[in-house]
Amino acid sequence: MFSIAQLGHKFVHGVSCFRGISRHLCSNTNDFIDGLRRIEKHLIEHQNGSNSNHLSHETLEEDPIDNAGTSGRQYVFNRASFIRNAKIGATKALKVLQQDGPGFDTKSALDSLEIELSCLLVREVLIGILKNINHVNRDRCAKLGYKFFVWSGEKENYSHTVNTYHLIMQIFAESEEYKAMWRLVDEMTEKGYPVTSRTFNILICTCGDAGVAKKVVERFIKSKSFNFRPFSHCFNAILHSLLAVKQYKLIEWVYQQMLTDGHQPDSLTYNIIMYTKYRLGKLGQFHRLLDEMSRSGFPPDFHTFNILLHILGKGDKPAAAVDLLTHMKEVGIEPSVLHFTTLIDGLSRARNMEACKYFFDEMINYGCEPDVVAYTVMITGYIAVGQLEKAEEMFSEMFINGKIPNVYTYNSMIRGLCMAGKFEYACLMLKEMESRGCNPNFLVYSTLVSYLRKAGKFSEAHEVIKQMVEKGQYTHLLHKIRRYRRC
Numbered sequence: 001m002f003s004i005a006q007l008g009h010k011f012v013h014g015v016s017c018f019r020g021i022s023r024h025l026c027s028n029t030n031d032f033i034d035g036l037r038r039i040e041k042h043l044i045e046h047q048n049g050s051n052s053n054h055l056s057h058e059t060l061e062e063d064p065i066d067n068a069g070t071s072g073r074q075y076v077f078n079r080a081s082f083i084r085n086a087k088i089g090a091t092k093a094l095k096v097l098q099q100d101g102p103g104f105d106t107k108s109a110l111d112s113l114e115i116e117l118s119c120l121l122v123r124e125v126l127i128g129i130l131k132n133i134n135h136v137n138r139d140r141c142a143k144l145g146y147k148f149f150v151w152s153g154e155k156e157n158y159s160h161t162v163n164t165y166h167l168i169m170q171i172f173a174e175s176e177e178y179k180a181m182w183r184l185v186d187e188m189t190e191k192g193y194p195v196t197s198r199t200f201n202i203l204i205c206t207c208g209d210a211g212v213a214k215k216v217v218e219r220f221i222k223s224k225s226f227n228f229r230p231f232s233h234c235f236n237a238i239l240h241s242l243l244a245v246k247q248y249k250l251i252e253w254v255y256q257q258m259l260t261d262g263h264q265p266d267s268l269t270y271n272i273i274m275y276t277k278y279r280l281g282k283l284g285q286f287h288r289l290l291d292e293m294s295r296s297g298f299p300p301d302f303h304t305f306n307i308l309l310h311i312l313g314k315g316d317k318p319a320a321a322v323d324l325l326t327h328m329k330e331v332g333i334e335p336s337v338l339h340f341t342t343l344i345d346g347l348s349r350a351r352n353m354e355a356c357k358y359f360f361d362e363m364i365n366y367g368c369e370p371d372v373v374a375y376t377v378m379i380t381g382y383i384a385v386g387q388l389e390k391a392e393e394m395f396s397e398m399f400i401n402g403k404i405p406n407v408y409t410y411n412s413m414i415r416g417l418c419m420a421g422k423f424e425y426a427c428l429m430l431k432e433m434e435s436r437g438c439n440p441n442f443l444v445y446s447t448l449v450s451y452l453r454k455a456g457k458f459s460e461a462h463e464v465i466k467q468m469v470e471k472g473q474y475t476h477l478l479h480k481i482r483r484y485r486r487c
Contacts, residue, residue, distance in 0.1 A: 089113070106147060122160070141175055146171075149164070168184060221235075255273050267303075278311075379395055418452070449481055
């Protein structure tokens with residue numbers, strides 16, 4: 001029986017020894033450059049409790065209802081009524097916008113609705129447009145979004161907010177109307193609206209060229225109106241956004257500018273910079289930063305441990321991972337589902353599924369309930385090493401424990417079934433995921449089509465493509481499915 005404790009003696013005895021382990025285990029650069037997307041995502045989501053997201057974190061606080069002198073029950077009733085009316089009004093406005101075209105007076109039609117404008121209603125309309133943007137309709141969506149934005153902005157008793165500007169900017173970004181997006185930034189500045197870290201994030205995500213990205217960064221560093229809440233200073237806000245677009249070289253440059261300007265790094269800064277050095281293969285600097293972080297009064301935190309656990313996993317060092325998890329508890333950081341999943345992900349990439357199963361069980365023993373991502377990482381790992389039966393067992397266990405597979409879970413299972421030559425079951429699984437309300441993404445379709453073609457099952461592959469086209473999904477990506485021919 002696999003015994004994790006027998007793989008090595010305890011290495012971690014306090015922070016200094018902990019740093020020594022990480023240095024030793026990072027010595028092989030090539031083994032660790034890939035596979036940190038979950039860590040990166042979590043670092044990007046750091047402080048998301050207060051940093052708004054364009055869809056999920058916009059709040060209703062822009063539309064306060066005066067509840068002075070009213071009972072709690074009456075306030076709740078008023079609030080519910082307000083939200084309901086705003087959503088109804090937004091639905092009506094979207095229907096009018098859909099009719100826009102030659103000979104149709106959209107502004108007059110919107111006026112005739114006599115809807116009561118509020119930030120919530122405008123937000124609902126713009127989000128409705130944003131959610132429906134695709135490669136085919138993006139120009140029209142940009143036009144409709146801006147037409148509604150201008151129309152609503154001209155109405156009495158209503159004023160756009162920063163979040164409204166961000167939504168229309170996001171529509172322009174998704175529609176690749178970059179010049180229009182920049183004009184909105186200038187308009188915000190002229191009208192005295194605060195330019196926030198969210199504004200910067202939208203802009204930087206559209207900068208494919210590093211030179212353009214650097215100009216954006218320089219503009220924000222020099223800007224007097226840049227409001228960088230909830231971050232401690234503008235440099236953290238910028239570093240945080242650059243991480244999302246993997247601008248690692250630019251992160252290094254911004255960090256040097258930050259030090260030159262006399263700003264001291266905090267724990268968030270250190271984690272982003274360490275992760276950046278790691279991604280760039282600069283492990284000597286990674287270690288020095290880890291030492292400096294502790295000396296500066298910032299001991300390894302939740303995110304630091306997450307990075308190191310993945311490194312231990314990728315290095316196939318389960319014994320050291322046990323010690324590190326123990327050390328985490330000793331310093332008051334309870335290992336979470338994220339920590340275990342990160343470790344398991346690393347170990348699965350090292351193809352050590354026995355250790356993965358051990359830590360999956362340990363996660364449960366620690367009182368952490370595995371989530372969909374944890375199950376998916378295990379299933380993906382089993383598929384990678386050709387253990388389809390164990391992947392199927394884990395897939396069944398998900399349902400027993402009330403976890404609904406996501407599109408990535410299904411993609412792994414479909415790939416595993418195809419690898420085992422079970423093409424009929426793979427096609428059935430495609431139908432099953434649709435029946436469960438999980439819409440296949442392009443990766444699922446392309447995975448199935450690719451394996452069917454490799455097996456010489458061209459008619460079955462064509463049928464899958466036909467289903468995708470009939471649903472109107474990903475038609476603009478058909479050229480990426482190799483050897484596709486229209487019939």
